[in-house]
Amino acid sequence: MAANSVTANRMQLTSAQKVICVGVLSFLSWLGSYFALPLFFGVDFVFSSVFALLAGLLFSPIIALVVGVIGASYTLWLWGHPYAWLIFSLEAWLVSLLVWRLRTNLVLAAGLYWLVIGAPLVVLTYAFGLGMESGSVLFVAIKQALNGIGNALLAGALLLCFAASSRLRTGFGLGLIKLKHVLFFTFMII
Numbered sequence: 135m136a137a138n139s140v141t142a143n144r145m146q147l148t149s150a151q152k153v154i155c156v157g158v159l160s161f162l163s164w165l166g167s168y169f170a171l172p173l174f175f176g177v178d179f180v181f182s183s184v185f186a187l188l189a190g191l192l193f194s195p196i197i198a199l200v201v202g203v204i205g206a207s208y209t210l211w212l213w214g215h216p217y218a219w220l221i222f223s224l225e226a227w228l229v230s231l232l233v234w235r236l237r238t239n240l241v242l243a244a245g246l247y248w249l250v251i252g253a254p255l256v257v258l259t260y261a262f263g264l265g266m267e268s269g270s271v272l273f274v275a276i277k278q279a280l281n282g283i284g285n286a287l288l289a290g291a292l293l294l295c296f297a298a299s300s301r302l303r304t305g306f307g308l309g310l311i312k313l314k315h316v317l318f319f320t321f322m323i324i
Contacts (some may be wrong), residue, residue, distance in 0.1 A: 156197055159189045163205025163311050170212060177274070182206050183225055187240065189287035190230025192296075199308040202226025218278070221252055225282055240293075241322060244286035248279035287322050 148236035166181035173179065182205030190198025190204065206222035225247055256275040260266045266274070 152193070156189060156193065156201065159185045160201045160204040163189075163201050164208055165207055167208035167212065177277055178212065179277075179284075180206075180209065180212075180222075181288070182208070183222055183282060183284060183285040184261060184288045184292070186222075186226035187244075187286055188292055190226060191233065191240065191289065192295050192323045195227050195230035195234055198230035199223060199227035215264060217256070217263055221255050221259070221278070222282075224255075225252055229282075229286065236272075239318070241283060241286045243316075244283050248282050252282060253279050291323065 142182045163182040163185035166184055170178035170180045183202065186198050186202035186205050190199040197218050201228055202223045202225065203219075205226075206219045209218040209222065210216060212218075225244070229240070229247050229253065232238055232246065233240055236243070253275040256278055260271045261268065
């Protein structure tokens with residue numbers, strides 16, 4: 135969903151409601167890492183960036199970074215190194231920044247992040263920081279990129295659900311749902 139669907143009148147929530155909302159998104163982001171979907175051989179899909187990206191769409195890139203740092207913090211224990219935490223935190227901030235500054239689509243911004251910054255960082259940190267073999271490093275880079283783009287799809291779909299509710303749409307200052315957004319997310323998810 136493009137950033138222009140978040141209007142200039144962004145929030146109708148009170149300050150206390152905003153703090154509660156950011157707290158809930160942070161907790162959900164942390165749970166998204168905690169309840170990782172194990173695939174095989176220590177490879178897990180994590181869902182923390184869904185809520186970090188949602189925070190970026192609803193609030194700001196800085197809030198996305200805060201939620202992303204909290205959500206990805208569980209990966210420090212899960213995988214025993216700080217690289218995923220750093221890369222996932224940067225993802226939340228930079229993808230949100232791209233959406234806000236360039237008024238681009240969330241999924242396209244996530245794809246750009248993983249192509250230009252995320253995957254190269256995975257290759258550098260996992261190859262040199264962890265000493266992994268090149269085949270394993272490329273596999274992890276592709277897996278994390280697909281994970282991040284999939285999470286962007288989920289975050290965009292959740293935002294569409296929020297916009298479908300008149301109460302949430304008003305509370306968060308969201309615009310009306312556009313057919314092109316519904317079609318885009320439907321086709322991308324399929």
